[in-house]
Each structure stands twice: as C-alpha cells, then as structure tokens.
Amino acid sequence: MEYPRITKSALEDFSVKPNLQDYQKIYENFSWDKLAQELDWFDSEHINIAHVAIDAHLKTDRKNKKAMIWEGKKGDVEEYTFSDLSQLSNKFANVLVNKLGIQKGDRVFFFLERIPEIYIGILGALKAGGVIGPLFSAFGPDAARDRLEDSEAKVLVTSPALKKKIEDVIPELPALENIVMVQRGKEISDSNDLSYEELMAEASESFDIVKTHKEDYAIMHYTSGTTGKPKGAVHVHEAVLGHYATGKYVLDLQKEDIYWCTADPGWVTGTSYGMFGPWSNGATQAIYEGGFSAKRWYKFIEQRKITIWYTAPTAIRMLMKTGDQLPGAYNFDSLRTLYSVGEPLNPEAVVWGETIFGKAFHDNWWQTETGSIMIANYPIQDIKPGSMGRPFPGITAGIIDDSFNEMASGEEGNLALRPGWPSMFRTYWKKEEMYQSRFQNGWYITGDRAKRDNEGYFWFVGRTDDVINTAGHLVGPFEVESVLIEHPAVAEAGVIGKPDPIAMEVVKAFVSLKVGYEPTDELQLDIQKFAMKRLASAAAPREIEFVDSLPKTRSGKIMRRLLKAKELGLPLGDTSTLEDD
Ligand code: PRX
16 A cells, blocks of 8 residues: 555645744854854864763753663663763773773774664764774674675674674674673673673773864764675764754754654664764653554654654655554644655655644755765745755755756756765775765765755755665665575576655566576575575565566676666667667
8 A cells, every 4th residue: 555645735735834043044154163162172173972972961951861761662761861871881982992902993883773782882982982883783694794894893792682693704704803792681602702781890980082083083884886885984073063063953953852863873864863963962862672663653752752753754654654543542742843864755744744743844865975964954944845955054065967067946967065064974984986986076976866946945856876775775786686696596686676655665686597497486585585684674675576687788787777667667778779887
C-alpha cells in the first residue's frame, strides 16, 4: 500500500506562518565569527567538540540539567545530566589515554547499538583527541571490515552481540590493537577483549581535555560513491560551530527543549544532530533505542513531551501508512517544530504533519560531506511544501551548469556550494585527490541536481551519480555488486535504485549466473541472504532479477543507466555509440 495522497486543494490551502524570531535579522547580521564567540574556546585557535557540547555547561546553571534521557527497547529509562556525561566521558578518555595508549589523531571506532555508552564513548574519545568513527549497528562483516581497515582504527568499542557478527574479519585488521566490549550483563567470549565496565570502574573522573586545534581531525563518517569502496569524510573540531549555529537557527533549539532525533549515531545526522548540535545548545535529548514503530514513536513523543522532533521522510511515510486513527489516541501538544532530512520530503507528508501534529515538517538538505545543514525551511519562514528551503545564512548555494556558470531561476542544474564553512569535510581519508575533485571553479560540487525558484527556495531534482538513496541511507552500487559476485552462482551483477513509494528507492540487482546454475526462487533467496549477511540490511537487494547478460561499455563496465531505463520502462536509445564513462 502507498501512503495516502492528499487533494490538490489541501495543498493549496496549506500555509505555515512565521511564529518565532525574525530570521531576516539573522540573515542581515550573520557572521560565523560572532557566533564563534558564543562557544567556549580554549583560545582563539583551540576548541574541542566534547568540551563545547558537554563540559562548557558545567560553568552554568545547566550543570545538573538532564542532557540525555534514554529509553531502552524494553521501556527501561536512564537519565544523565551534563555533569554525569562530563564525568563518564572523562573516565572513558582516561581509559583510552592511560590504559590503551591512544594519542591525538588515533582512530577510535564504535560498533554499538543505540545505547548510552556510544554517546559517552564518542565524547570521551573526542576529549582524548581521538578521531571517532561510528559504524551503523546493522552493518555486516564486509561493511564493517572495509571501514575499519581503511581507517586503521586502533580501538574498536563494541558489544558481545555485534562483535559476533564481525568476528571473522577481525584477523584482517592488523592496525586494531584493542577491542573494548560494552557488556551490559553479557559474557565476553574472547579473553583478549577488554571489559568497558571494568575499565570504567577503575578510571578517574577527572581528565584534562586535549586542547585540540580547530583544524584537528575529530569525526569520520564513511559515505558511498558510485565507484570504489566507501570513503571516510573527515570533519574537524571547528565543525561544532556549524552544528551549534544550525541547531540554533534551523532547529530553533533552546535550553528548555526536549529534542528527539531519530537518526542512529552510526550516520552523520546521528552525531551532528543526535549529539553535538543539541548539546552545544544546552537542550535535553531524548533517545529511543528501538527502531521504527508507529505506536512506540507516538507514545514516546507524548510521554517524553518532545518539543522538537527531527526525523526522515521514509519514517514519516511509514507513519502515514499506519493511518490517521492511531495518532488520535495520543497527545502531541508538546511539539513545537518538526524537521525532516535525508531524502526528498513529498508535499503530502508536509501537509499530513500539519493535520496530525498541528505542526508541519520542515524539510532541510545537507550531506555527510557538508557536516551540517546547508539549506532549510526555517521555523520563521513560510514552508513551501516539496521544497528544501533556502540556504543557511553564511552559506552560498548555486545552481550551475556543467561549465560552472550560474543558471537562471527555474532552470535545473548542479547544486553547488561556495566552500569554506566550519563543518565542511576537510578530506576523504587517504583519498585527497578524490576530495580535491569535488571542488571545481570555486564551487563544492554536491552531486545533486536541483532548481531554485525566484524566491530563492531550492527544489531537489535527483542525483548526478548512480548512488542509491534507500530510506535515507546512501548505498553505493559497486559495494553491493562486489558482494554479489562473491556468491558461487553469480557471474555478473548490476545494481540500481528502483523507485519505491515508502523508501524512495530500494536496491535492485540484475544478476547473470555462472554456467550450471538455474535461476530458481531458492537461488534468489540464497543470494539475498548472502548479501544481507555481509552488508547492512538496507544495502542488500530487495529484488533480484536474473538476466542472461548485462549491458556493458566497450571496456566492460556495467551500464547501470541502461538497467535503470529498462526497469523504468524508458526508451533505451541508441546504445551502440555509448562511450566509456
Ligand atoms: O541526495 C541528497 C540526499 O541525501 C544525500 C546526502 O546523504 P548523506 O551524505 O547520507 O547525508 C545524510 C545527512 C543529511 C544528498 O546528497 N538528501 C539529503 N537531504 C535531502 C536529500 N534529498 C532531497 N531532499 C533533502 N532534504
């Protein structure tokens, strides 16, 4: 079933009027330098994200304010004040530095469920001067290995259940010196592994935060491209200025807010806006450990009295699918503003939010590489349903043609940004050339296509590459193809994104078989299971179609565009002249 569509007249009647501060003034007076003065720097050059997010509040009346209210899948609740998070992250920083020998710049990776220890651990590692890398807990062994191998992580913080998933690839990681296991009552099976709980029990609560330079590396998030393995986008400590500024002016986070971001800390939204944005603004964060459940989510908003909610289009469409009766049983009066990111937010979803919650979803746009929100519908400005909004003050966005000329309003072109904002990625880890290639003629080329209307609102059109966006997660077709061809029956594989009414796209694979294998339903299932085990569940093909052969360029590259055209029933055109690309 598709989500319900709304009538054209409902869309025409829709309007959200300005209701907060005057954003025009912010635009006029905006300066990164002035905003930087609102953060607690060590000196003009040195800043540490964890200090700004947590310890800076200890000098204020927010010291004993709740920073994190965590609710487990089973309904158990844990609460942490800013002071608690400060002490616990100090302890973990001591563990890393004094027990495990972590030095500034060393990579500390996290493969954990959405439990308090991932937040404490990340804060501790940043205090220690480490470069943190969170891995999504749904990753399989291949996905985890690629990232741990490339980053040469020295420490991995994980749990008994998740370690079991990736056990086989640990011997392939020579740089990995220590594995810290968050036990939460579970057994450790390998005596070489360290217990988080035991290490923390012995560690001191006081720690001198490493006075990192604003340009020191702090965060790595792996992101997928069309070719090759995922690449690590690297962010620096100064990025917190971007998290803070957008948290303040886009999400409108205030000290009294109880804020809920549904993103997992394994992805950039889960760190920029699931940790640093809200905490640097002194807001209380509510975190729900579990995944999607309409009932649990509605109850969570009601019980925790959420004021600001940041979520994603697929989740909103899934809520829409469960109907308009269910939300009637809950009270959403606490909600002030709702936000959405990660995929195009269809106008129906914006209007549906207004009907159900009395508040509309504010769509905004950014990327792993940009580190913070770049284009947004602000709480003070009218929302144009279906539009991503307008550039954040301090950000210049343009629509350019392939020769880098700016295009007129209404014309579709490449979405590009003028480089130089605080949370911009500083490199792709060990892939500097690829990083440089993203900057051309004074623009950062985003890889998205969009249009700008004559009021300066941006409208998403699509991507310029073959990367698949499924439920807000980017999936590189090459990664999926590489795993598929490891299956004994598979000769060749070509992977595309197939349009889907809920998840926007789902992964579809076209597979040709080796001689001697028959295209049966069982084999299809077996290949699907094989991919699911190695990649994350979202990256495993939802559909597999057996074909005799795959369309290729003269040099043998699979032409995914043709597979996609075939899937969509579009004319294939004259393929005889297609050059390699
Ligand atoms: O294609 C755009 C899409 O998601 C991409 C960025 O994904 P990722 O690097 O995983 O960043 C996640 C943090 C947001 C973009 O290049 N995207 C993101 N937001 C929107 C969007 N597409 C349409 N509308 C959006 N609001």
